[in-house]
Amino acid sequence: MQSKKLRVLVLGGGPSVEHEVSLRTAQMIYEHLDRALYEPRLATITKDGAWLIAPFPPLGEEEAVSKIKSVADIVFVALHGEYGEDGTVQRLFDKHGIRYTGSGPRASFVGMHKLLSRDRFRAAGLLVPQGIGISYTLYDRAQNDVVKLIARNFSFPVVAKPADRGSSIGVSIVHALSYIERGLHNVFHYSPLALTEAYIHGREIACGILEDENGNTAALPPTEIIPRKNIFFDYESKYADGGADEITPARVSLAIQARIQEAAIAAHRAIGCRGYSRADFIWRPETDQLFVLEINTLPGLTKASILPKEAQAAGISFPHLLDRIISSAIETEVRLQ
Known part of the structure; x- marks a missing residue:
């Protein structure tokens, strides 16, 4: 007998200034979830906080969360910025016993709060800029x-x-x-x-992390970022066509790649991330120093995003990447019970 498909609610939008980027992430996830394994449903939180989940009319937060279990087995969190990436929605889902992808509320909050995450990085032996x-x-x-x-x-x-x-x-x-x-x-x-x-003069490099269903952590091939639109990797450089050259794997020695990957794993663990993350670094070749800038507990999954490109370089297709993220979320919940 054919096993039941997993019902996945892909949640995008939200009240932050990253609303549009979140919608693109959600659409990309929705389009690439394997229909042989999943029954995906696209849902949106509007900028003013209304939850749009078919077949229901627009709902407030508490009412929306109470309806989710009737239409989904797990929420794929595709939100970016405040509310979705700072632990708010994660606390809400934990309160109501709803499964979701990505890090828990505490790690999300610390990862988003750069002053707190810097302290965690330093405690883990990582360099941060003054x-x-x-x-x-x-x-x-x-x-x-x-x-x-x-x-x-x-x-x-x-x-x-x-x-x-x-x-x-x-x-x-x-x-x-x-x-x-x-x-x-x-x-x-x-x-x-x-x-x-x-300001650290050097080469900007990002490195994604993936956990498997057993909680094992692995680093993806690092990506070197060369902004074209502006002098650093700002919003326009990240999302505009031709905004930056992103070279995967980064054009550094295998020894430096390994250092970056080890530092990305250390950053992931220092914050307490789950499932996946992406850490951003500056490597200064003149002094051979590697500085961690920040961590993204919900890295973008748009066509322009770094994590899917790194996964592809590691032989992981986008649908398989989504499988890994979902499987990790489900198995993490089992281990925590």
């Missing part, structure tokens, strides 16, 4: 003191970025102290918490 966190409340109250603090602690250029957002939204490279206020204002447009970091 950095200072600045809240909007502090900046608004003592703007001149904040500027002086940055001047004392950094040589320019520096990177100003939101401490709790993704896809390089709100990130800028500030080349002189006279422009730092503009950089911080740009950050505070997206988040009340800024991170200023030393």
Whole structure:
């Protein structure tokens, strides 16, 4: 007798500024789930928080979650940014006993919060760029003191970025102290918490991680990123056609590739990620230093995304990649019970 297909709710959208990217990730997942194994259903959270799950009318959060078990066995979380990537929706699903892909609420929160994740990386023996966190409340109250603090602690250029957002939204490279206020204002447009970091000159490299159904962790071939649209891998470079050259495997020695892969596994474990992740690095050849910039607990799965390209380089097709992510989520739940 043919086994029952797994009902998968692919959830995209959400209230963050990454709404459109999330929709593309969700559509890509929905189109490539193997219909011999799954019964996929596409669902969307609108920007104003309404959940659109057929065959129901638009629902509020609690009501929507109460309906999910009637139409799905597992949720494939395709959300990006706040709400979907910061542990909020994961806490909601845990509360209602709903299975979902990716990391749990704590790892999601820490991974999204760059100040917290930096602490975890350092504790794991990984290098991070020098950095200072600045809240909007502090900046608004003592703007001149904040500027002086940055001047004392950094040589320019520096990177100003939101401490709790993704896809390089709100990130800028500030080349002189006279422009730092503009950089911080740009950050505070997206988040009340800024991170200023030393700008590391080097080669930008990303490395994805996959867990199997037994919880074993393996690193994919690293990808070297060469931005074309702008001088760093910003939002436009990530998602626009021709925004960046992404070379997989990275054009570094096998020894450096292995170091990057080991560091990506260490970052994944330091945050407590589950299923899959992607860590971003800067390798400085002159000093042979490898700096971890951040980790993505829900890396993009669009046509332009890095993780599917790395999986392909490792001989893992996109449908098989989705199988791996789903199987890992199911087996992780079994192990945690």
